[in-house]
Amino acid sequence: MSQRVVVVGVGRVGLPLALYLADHGHEVTGLDVDPSHVESINAGRMPFLENGAQEVMDRVRATGRFRASVTTEPVGEAEVVILTIGTPVDEHLNPVFNALEKVLASIGPRLRKGQLLILRSTVSPGTTEYVRRHLEATTALKIGQDLFLAFCPERIAQGHSFKELPKIPQLVGALDDESRARAAAFFRPLVETVLESDARSVEIAKLFCNVYRYIDFAIGNEFMMLADQQERDIYEVLRLVNSGYPRGGLKSPGFTGGPCLYKDGFFLVDRTPFPDLLTTAWKINESVPAYLIAGLRERMGSLEGKRVLVAGLAFKRDIDDARNSLAYKAIKVLKRYGAEPLEH
Numbered sequence: 001m002s003q004r005v006v007v008v009g010v011g012r013v014g015l016p017l018a019l020y021l022a023d024h025g026h027e028v029t030g031l032d033v034d035p036s037h038v039e040s041i042n043a044g045r046m047p048f049l050e051n052g053a054q055e056v057m058d059r060v061r062a063t064g065r066f067r068a069s070v071t072t073e074p075v076g077e078a079e080v081v082i083l084t085i086g087t088p089v090d091e092h093l094n095p096v097f098n099a100l101e102k103v104l105a106s107i108g109p110r111l112r113k114g115q116l117l118i119l120r121s122t123v124s125p126g127t128t129e130y131v132r133r134h135l136e137a138t139t140a141l142k143i144g145q146d147l148f149l150a151f152c153p154e155r156i157a158q159g160h161s162f163k164e165l166p167k168i169p170q171l172v173g174a175l176d177d178e179s180r181a182r183a184a185a186f187f188r189p190l191v192e193t194v195l196e197s198d199a200r201s202v203e204i205a206k207l208f209c210n211v212y213r214y215i216d217f218a219i220g221n222e223f224m225m226l227a228d229q230q231e232r233d234i235y236e237v238l239r240l241v242n243s244g245y246p247r248g249g250l251k252s253p254g255f256t257g258g259p260c261l262y263k264d265g266f267f268l269v270d271r272t273p274f275p276d277l278l279t280t281a282w283k284i285n286e287s288v289p290a291y292l293i294a295g296l297r298e299r300m301g302s303l304e305g306k307r308v309l310v311a312g313l314a315f316k317r318d319i320d321d322a323r324n325s326l327a328y329k330a331i332k333v334l335k336r337y338g339a340e341p342l343e344h
């Protein structure tokens, strides 16, 4: 059934989702506070690289089922509103809540009876409860009776949205049965599997997925340093560990950054008295650029005046997103040693 859907925050997550929904028959408006972003979308240009996105954009624009807007009026006309704004950490690595507060302040007055509000950004445990409290305090709407609220996190790997959106089980968490049922019904025609639970379990599940991956990469980096200490090549050791061994699967070392993995652990360690594994993973991953450049200095001597090519500035391969990329940390360290980094 075609519905009017507003996706609030058409960035790396929101735009592919908005296009996917429009491609599946919904009437979609993407809202964003960035006018240049909205302009680019309305001119039919993908503002960033995402496999297959330009084709989907061309297709849905031809149907008239997709447009972008800087104003919040479309929220009032929608049946479903999905929040996909960024949820960063600040310079002290504390989760920043005011982005969510701001978006609720801007769309809150437009929300009306019967709508389904889906939180899709990655959030701290308890955020869905916070949103319910906030909306019940600032509007006349009661969650579960007037307005239906669910947390349905995005779990795609950037660059692979269109391949993964239909395949990845969609987690649906809510604070009441009616909201959960409505959110599950919305996603069921769009994905192969819907898994329903309470909101907090889903909030934690999303964070555990990312943090597990981040720790897994930290083990790869730690093992690189241990192999180095034994004067052995980590890739040779990985070949021995992973070849044909059913309990292998060690990750290769590398720069582990990006806007998600880097920060999501801090949503969990915020209030815990036992954060060591998570924060140690962060320390290991963040130390890799300096570690590699120390190795370079050992082999080459002083880097003063030497030109060093840093190739690959995005935080992972085949995308154009350099947010929280450790390549920039490497460039900073190189400059500190007097080298002349060339960026590509």
Ligand SMILES: NC(=O)c1ccc[n+]([C@@H]2O[C@H](COP(=O)([O-])OP(=O)(O)OC[C@H]3O[C@@H](n4cnc5c(N)ncnc54)[C@H](O)[C@@H]3O)[C@@H](O)[C@H]2O)c1
Binding pocket: 008, 009, 010, 011, 012, 013, 014, 031, 032, 033, 034, 037, 084, 085, 086, 087, 099, 102, 103, 106, 120, 121, 122, 123, 154, 155, 156, 157, 158, 259, 260
């Ligand atoms: N990037 C990923 O691969 C990925 C994967 C899964 C989950 N997530 C999560 O999804 C969320 C979004 O991440 P992203 O990478 O798409 O971020 P992004 O910065 O690319 O996109 C967020 C968009 O929201 C807009 N925005 C901010 N405040 C707004 C407001 N008040 N009203 C309207 N628009 C507003 C911004 O201008 C931006 O275009 C984050 O919580 C992130 O952790 C990201």
